[in-house]
Amino acid sequence: MAKAKAPAARSTNTRSEKTARGPAKTAHANGHANGHASGHAKQHVAAVTPAASAAGRGWDYAPAPETVKVAIAERYGHYINGRFVESAGGGTFETINPATEAVLSRVADGTSADVDAAVGAARAALGAWQALPGAERGKYLYRIARRIQERARELAVLETLDGGKPIRESRDVDVPLAAHHFFYYAGWADKLAYAFPGVREPRAVGVCGQVIPWNFPLLMAAWKIAPALAAGNTVVLKPAETPPLTPLRLAEIFHVVGLPAGVVNIVTGAGATGAAVVNHPGVDKVAFTGSTEVGKRIAMAVAGTGKRLTLELGGKSANIIFDDASIDQAVEGIVEGIFFNQGHVCCAGSRLLVQEGVVDEVVRKLRLRLKSLRVGDPMDKNTDLGAINSRAQLEKIRHYIGVGKDEGAELFEGGAGALPSRGYFCKPCVFTGVQPAHTIARDEIFGPVLTVMTFRTPEEALLRANNTPYGLAAGVWTDKGSKVLHIARKLEAGVLWLNTYNRFDAASPFGGYKESGFGREGGLHGLKPYVNVDA
């Protein structure tokens, strides 16, 4: 180990000396290298200039901010019947950048009169739209998809500004996947007669009232609108109260591609606006993505009205690591599962179930991995965790972290460096020593908080995984195919990922059961709720 000691001579920097000497000390402590160190006369291994060695002792990334400036108007109205209009009530609410708490814009607060106008426009547009040949409707969808691609950078920046998610995710996931959904359903528009066996002339359902959540504003709008339009329906979409800007930008795209007036109407507002959409008698189908609590209220409101309903609700999804899994890759899947979009993901793998024999290794490696997660400015291209979407959500997450500690679980916080002083930020959190009865193991937190539990046998894994009112998603990590098939059949989850997590594709159906809702989005399954197959 003489060569490892040599660097003292070639650097004036104390830290790099310490680093360079590290292995020599350790080696001696382990009893290695003694004896044959004396034979090493040469000392010119790894000759570096001081400049390079200074770099090596802690090379960090410089700020890499996304620099594109996006125009944001001072006020935004609803998009009704092909026009941007103020709210009938004149009310507005502000939307802020959760990373800086700066007000970005004011958005119209939808009233029942606005919803009425939107539903009326959608009803008026319905006949001509569903009478269009499928290939013509497909052309509009293709145009929308291409416009999303052309304006990808603008949309990504806007999504990150308004919602707080890292620009890397907006750029690499939200926007491309939104375009992908339009491309995918454009392809079905002229093939409806072949989509569902036995249904030769599938018809549109009618006017669709769609209410979407705040975690993926653009993507959820795409998931909802694309299949509806492909099948000849018209739409009234109510984005989340915040952030509403990318769905409104999508309305601009509808406008510039010449989508006929009234085919898609967007009414912004809070819960009351959403309720007005759901309860409007002119709506034929309701599609909702959001919390289980609101979903239940919608189900009750819609019951007996003859309206069709699909619900994509909450989750507390299990990510199950067996002892024969590839551990380093499983750790990546755990991180992807719970920290993607700050954990604001309905299918987040928030309950980690690890087989007893590997729990120490998994937790150790997970903690190491957490150290490399970069929390901070969402506009920096190297940020892994951006801002929590709103102050209310941050307070909710903090509440659960407090409850987790009070109930006796052990908290580990990751992330390199301190959090920004302004904005809503939360470090990635991992709780170990969690019991299935703990609140943090039962409630959907919708934040970067992972609970780790163990199991000994596959049956126990199943018992624990299914011990939840939710049934949205699950992950299974094992090298053994037969084990996957056995477990998959018994897991109560609508979406199952094997040796991966949080992978999405427009051709793949997504949705849950139990209290996670019903109906599917994506793929042929996602088209069905928008097609009248009874005829």
Add this chain to the structure above:
Amino acid sequence: MAHTVDKVMAEQRAASFTKRSIKASAKRAGLELALSMIDLTTLEGKDTPEKVRSLCRKAVNPGDGTAGLETLPAVAAVCVYPTMVGAARKELDRFGARGKGVNVASVATGFPSGQYPLKVRLEDVRRAVEAGADEVDMVISRGEFLAGNEKKVREEIAATVEACGRAHLKVILETGELETLDNVRRVSDLAIEVLHDTRADHGFIKTSTGKVEPAATMPVTLVMLEAIRDYALATGRKIGMKPAGGIRTAKQALHYLVMVKETMGVIDDGDAWLTPEWFRFGASALVNDVCRQVLWLSKGRYSSRYDTAEA
């Protein structure tokens, strides 16, 4: 339980390192760091002593003769065939302390195939060391491993460690012939165990000879780094890593540095593997691409390929 590797997620993780945006001061520091980690290599049948001399000059002063590149560090080593070791050492020493600081690495053990009797391969190693090689890059018997004769592979590595004497050993796995990441991990673990058991000083594992495609890839390097990391976590000891072959651009090199930082840096806050002591690039074209990127940073324009001297 032996470590298995899931190919899909390993590739996904490796690709994630390429998404890091390395700008300004981080880029400059990263480029200099990458340069200082290069084993500047020429391994052609047509190599001449004259070419090796040019290579040595480039190794000592990568920006030789180009304004704006005077402060660049020397590379870590030159890597040549055993017959060129003497010439390389002699040429490097002509540059004084700076030249003496550059190691001479020699490929040996019947490189690149290694398909010779062990006795011949060990003799090859001894001659390279006698000629002045500071580092020896050996290639393992992939056939023996694939046939299930792990014991034989272990014995050969152990014998090569001994033949190296005071020279440092880099064990080439030739991952392009191992095909699966599971195999890459198994051979990495195997080689690391032998380096541990033989108390080899400053051992490295290395991806490729550069004579087989694919040579170094990011997933393969990631899996090897993970093996090194697991060993470090278990024992507190270090093993070096050298991806070789196919790393031609500065941008690729920065991606590798990101991978080292985020894979190894987390077990040691000092980024202990981000030094030429424990990480090397086996490369030749990379040096000039780094030089061109450094010029771009200072001048704001791209230089032509003839603005910097070829080795």
